[in-house]
Each structure stands twice: as structure tokens, then as C-alpha cells.
Amino acid sequence: MANLPVFEKIKAGTQPEYLHPAYRSSVKRAPTQALILLAHTLSERSGPVFAQNAIGAHDHDLTAQHAGPPLGERIVVGGKILDEGGRPVRGALIEVWQANAAGRYLHKMDQHHAPLDPNFTGCGRTITDSEGRYKFISVKPGAYPWGNHDNAWRPAHIHFSIFGDGLLSRLVTQMYFPGDPLLPFDPIYNCISDERAKQRLVSMFDWQNTTPGFALGFRFNIVLRGREATPMEK
């Protein structure tokens, strides 16, 4: 187990608290007793590594998984997975899922009165390259209503699940879009008290990844817990 990364404790306010009453589902599901602080052992520091060959040719392209193209505004979402020291996380498995352009998920529990798209599943996955980079092609997900409070709407978002180096860096998050007018009203986005940490969940419009005549680009860099055990001299 050479080169296991070093992990520090989470900085206050930069991660959500479990109980966030504005998000109603947290009330009966958040633990009520204090978590027990654990000195990290191999059990937490290690974690699964997924092989490149687990990824199919179209897995990163959510617009190419059916007979025809999905409806909606085509987008390219890309960025880097970095550790806390700014080093790329290579070989990280990223899984994404999202609603279609009308704001409807292909899921039996989604009863939103908006059309499904026969050409869109909303599922993608990829593995970061040697520089920690990833890229997905998709359509911009629609906003959709939910039952949390009166006239509640989720801002457009893409769910991200990432496996870095070991369980301690495991992250599931959501990527939002810049300028979304629903963000100030969303209890899930607003569960993070540190303003800067919150804003980092919002992707940036990205000319570099905007493909002429094809798709708008959005950049979403993700920082995972941990850093290399022997940081470079400044």
C-alpha cells in the first residue's frame, strides 16, 4: 500500500450538516447521535479501483445511446478531478445521472407531468485520464418541481458520483448551471454554509469546451479529499 494519500479532517461549513430541516427528507433520516471520530485505518484509506475496460465507447456520451439524438440543448461538461494539493486524480470512476431536457427522469418514481424522451436515458460514466480530466456530452437537464415545499423547483443539475483514491475521498455531489434563478431557493444547494464551497458546485460557462456548431461547454472541476503523502517543495 505505497503512497496512500494523507487525509485531513473536514473544514467546518464546507460540507453539509446531516440535519437541514429546510430539506424535509433529512428530518427522519439524519442521525441524531454524534458521529464517532475514527482514526483512519486501512479500511477507510483503501478503496476499489475500477478498470478502464469497464467503460463502453458511448458511456460518456449521453446523446449517443439510442437510435436518434435526444431533444434539448446539447452540452459538453468537462473538467478535472484534483486532490486537495491540486494534483490530478487519475483513473477515478465518475458516474453521472440527470433528468432530460424537459425535467423528467427515466425512473418509475418520477411522476412529473413532463414528457420522457425515447432517445435519452440520462446515465453516463467515464474514468479520468492521466491528467485527471474527464468529459461528458449530454443535453442540459430541465428544472423540475418536487414536493419539499409550496411551489418547490429543483434548479437544473447533474448528479456526480466519484471514486478517488480510497473510501475517504468518496464523493456524491450535484453540478449546477451558472445564472440559474432557482439556486437561491433550493434547500439542497443552500445546505452548505460556506459561501465559496457552495459556489463551487456551480459550473462555469466554458468557451474552450464550447464546440462550434455543436454544443455549449461547461467546466466543473472537483476537489476530492486527500493529498499525496509527500508534497512537493514550494
Added chain:
Amino acid sequence: MNDVPTASQTVGPFFSIGLSHLWVRKTAPSDATREHVTIRGRVLDGDGVGVPDAILEIWQRGENEGGASRFRRVATGEHGEFEFSATKPAMAREADGSVHAPHFVVTVFMRGLLRHLVSRVYIAGEAANADDTVLNLVPEARRETLLATPNETRDSEFVWDIRLQGAAETVFFET
């Protein structure tokens, strides 16, 4: 460069779209000479109601490379029920003197959890439990929330519920 880790957000109710490709309840035994265990139970919310939309990731410590075979991912059913099978983890004693009884690390995601929870499941009756470094961090009265108990009618099968709240709330760790 120095940045805090990206904030967690809930997995939401529709995670199966993106995560079901990796559902693994069990894999073929890599070593038939080693004992296998099945652990089944339910995830229960603060009202004692089964959580039908939770996802558990189960990990057995060891080398990262090839570790995918020691990884399980299962979703709960309609009444919060789940089940996974794996090679029984080995007891380990490390250079620092710490003792690690056979256990799985269990990461819990669901709608309503803005951040995942981390727990552990041990096997009741294992001799090494008494010396386990992590179990000994847990107040004695709560230790049994981390023990899977034998199913009297089926060999190598154990029962373990995850209680999110209440008097018998499962122990979760801050890592």
C-alpha cells in the same frame, strides 16, 4: 494550490439511473477455501419505517488494485431490505499494534442524506471483536448496533439492520 474538498449533495431518489450498472450483491468466490458470509437486514428511518431508496456500498479493506472484487453495491427494496454476500474478511493486526476484527465498511447514501454516512458491520461472536481498535472507540452500550447476529436457521447468514435514528440508532463514524 490548496482547496477544500467539493461539497457533498444528496444522491436523491433517482440514483438507480446512474448507479445500477454496478449493482453487485456477490461475486464468484475467488477462494473457495475461505468462508463466505451473507449479511441481510433493513434500513429504517426515524419512524422505524423501511427506507426504500437507500444505496449501500460495502468495502473490505485491502489493496486498492483488484479491490473491485471486494466491493459491493446494493440498493434497498420496497421495505428497506438489503442483502450482500462476500468472503469473510480476515482478522488483521497492524504494525502499530491495532487489531481489526473481521468487518466491512458500509457507506450509506439516500434521499434525505446530504452527505453519506459511514458505518461498519462486524460479526457477532468473533473472538477478535473484544480487541478491535475501532469497536473499542464505541461506547459499550452502542457496540451491538455494529454487530451482525447469526440467523439461526441458515449457516453463514447474519442479520444487521441500519437504524438512522432512535434509541438503537446505528453508530456512524466521522471520518
